[in-house]
Amino acid sequence: MIRQLIDVVGPEHARPLRRMVTGLVVGAVLQGIAFALLVPILQALLGSDPDEVWPWLWAMLGVSVLYCLAYYDSMRTGFDAGAALSRSLHHRIGDRVSSLPLGWFAPERVGQLGQLATKSVMDIMGVPAHLLRPLVTSYVTPVTVVALMYLFDWRLALAATLTVPVIVAVYRWSTRLTRAADEVRTAAHAETGGRVVEFAQLQPVLRVFGRSGAHSDTRLDDALRTQTEASRRSLVTGVPGLISFALVIQAAFTVILVTGTYLALDGSLDVAKLLAILVLAVRFTEPIAETAVLGSTLRTARSALDRVADLLAQPVLPPADDPRVPDGNDVEFREVDFGYDGKPVLHDVSLTLAEGTMTALVGPSGSGKTTIGKLIPRFWDVDSGVVRVGGVDVRDIEPEELMSRISVVFQDVYLFEGTIVDNIRVGRPTASDAEVREAARLARVEEIVHRLPDGWDTKVGEGGALLSGGERQRVSIARAILKDAPIVLLDEATASLDPENEQAVQDALSALTAGRTLLVIAHRLQTVAAADQILFLDEGRIVENGTHARLVAAGGRYASFWAERSRAEGWRLARQNTR
Incomplete structure (x- = not known):
């Protein structure tokens, strides 16, 4: 003992x-x-x-x-x-x-x-x-x-x-x-x-x-x-x-x-x-x-x-033996296999996110979209294959260097207990007050601050519980804007928002993603259609790849997905007459 x-x-x-x-x-x-x-x-x-x-x-x-x-x-x-x-x-x-x-x-x-x-x-x-x-x-x-x-x-x-x-x-x-x-x-x-x-x-x-x-x-x-x-x-x-x-x-x-x-x-x-x-x-x-x-x-x-x-004694991700610095901000997967606890999730995935372009990743739930997004910042190591950023295997990049190049905005946002300013400053602790306020303005957080009793000093509560989902999302985006990373990963960032908050968040995302390498996991038609390339994922495999126009014309899985989503946007709740 x-x-x-x-x-x-x-x-x-x-x-x-x-x-x-x-x-x-x-x-x-x-x-x-x-x-x-x-x-x-x-x-x-x-x-x-x-x-x-x-x-x-x-x-x-x-x-x-x-x-x-x-x-x-x-x-x-x-x-x-x-x-x-x-x-x-x-x-x-x-x-x-x-x-x-x-x-x-x-x-x-x-x-x-x-x-x-x-x-x-x-x-x-x-x-x-x-x-x-x-x-x-x-x-x-x-x-x-x-x-x-x-x-x-x-x-x-x-x-x-x-x-x-x-x-x-x-x-x-x-x-x-x-x-x-x-x-x-x-x-x-x-x-x-x-x-x-x-x-x-x-x-x-x-x-x-x-x-x-x-x-x-x-x-x-x-x-x-x-x-x-x-x-x-x-x-x-x-x-x-x-x-x-x-x-x-x-x-x-x-x-x-x-x-x-x-x-x-x-x-x-x-x-x-x-x-x-x-x-x-x-x-x-x-x-x-x-x-x-x-x-x-x-x-x-x-x-x-x-x-x-x-x-x-729990094993951590092994450090790089010979650390290298990425040359650029493109992202590449080559023949990647990955699974959780022995259960395969991704199979032979190969893709390229060119620097400065937007890629939309779509597919049914459980197909592995979020997993792809989390392999880029090396939340896990792949079972086989390689993930590269700027031409360098992520396993050969120092964690601090890798994470300095990536901003992630998740669907479920967690805010630390503290003020709104404290949570935005997490993106870059050395930022000046002016830089924090500018990031907040671009993410439309100022609108939130002005209607709160304590303004910028308002406490957000544990996990951000005192703010709404859309408000938490905007604070999270302001945090990512302040970080100013060249690679941005968006995982269903507007999936559960009301129309007003969705528009505000979309405007904030526009400020965040301009000129960056962008991977979007989304179901919103407008977001998907605007992508430079669309990857359709099914059962851990990329089954289709191309622009929106080409994939719709091909009449394959993505075309069916697009038609389904288009019909769903026209759904309305109607009162049923029971007399």
Whole structure:
């Protein structure tokens, strides 16, 4: 556990933690020596000349002073390390999360990451501050006591030594017994956390459909029941292990007691030494028994360390061995195959987005359009084939260089909690206030600002919840305008907007995309028809490629798509006469 803790907290905290552990080991050894000194002290007090006790008392005093110094130093170091761990762990978790491929972020990760960044970090912070001392003491002090016991009576020391394998075996058995149940309980807590967040976020939908009661979300109810059952099972499973461990500790002391009594009755061990060694035997079993009391806390801390270590061990996209700078801003796919978790999505995709042109990507849902858009900024690496930007494989471009050339506007926009200006400035943190305002003007965000009570300082809420979908989209486009990247990827940017917001967003997009290499994933006829080239994607393959006029004249899949969309634009809702 100590080695894993040092690996998890990072090299900057390894030295103070090692110093703390060293101090704890020294303190535990000194504690064991102090306990062992009880034997000659009691022998002297119970013997014929009690004055012989003074040298031993002075020795115990000296050892105790050294123990206090070691204990103070290790505890001070431990509390300092625990206080610094929070920031360090959050940085390490954040750095790892930000470098993981997007495919890692499945929906269930929300609850897991939330628990990881809060409860797990707190559990780990408690290790150096509260758990390392009893953990080290429970191992080192008994070993020291047994080793020194051989100086006084090898037979009782051997009896104590023979109990150690049994104690270790029972402890490991009890730990294995509860570990699986603890893992299930932890997973249930993470699932429940995700469902609670979901329940809160979906309140508008639940209330609209008359499901506003506390038990209106069956998935949340199921998660809560699963959590309760997992907690109950963990408790039931852990009790036999705790009882067994407590019994074996008592049995170990009983073995030493019976052995010592037998030797005393046999006349080969005087009573004074027996009483002194029995006191020492109590100090042998007491730290081990404390481990049982801390068992649940230790398992929780170990589980937290395992979860953080697992996250930190997740593979990131490999860095470029010989980084190169793209020559231009064209985009090329050559014989690209790609899939998620072994399920193929793209098959032998080849395409070229010429610099300064607009390409529209159309096709049925699930055909792989969004996947193509996300392979360009290297959210994932392709299974085979190559994606190039400016003639260079994206795997050979430094991530910062690649992302500096690309702006992405998604259909689902997420805004960070803060002001409108804060969210626009994300596009280029070094931009001046004038540049931010100009980007906002081009994206028609000024219209939003003027009708908000706090103007530019209006808080957008978590995820931008205080703004409408169209308003969030315009802020996102302003962010992309401010970034001023030469390659722009638009993924259904106007698919779910009302006509007024759609027109505003279209105007903003015109300002964003002028003179840039543009890939548009859209179903709007006007947007598609204006493209320099149109790629029709079906089941992960490009089945048609050309201009709007040529593809319509060809009478193929795109022509059918165009005819369907044209008919759909004429749809109207009509009142039905039921009389």
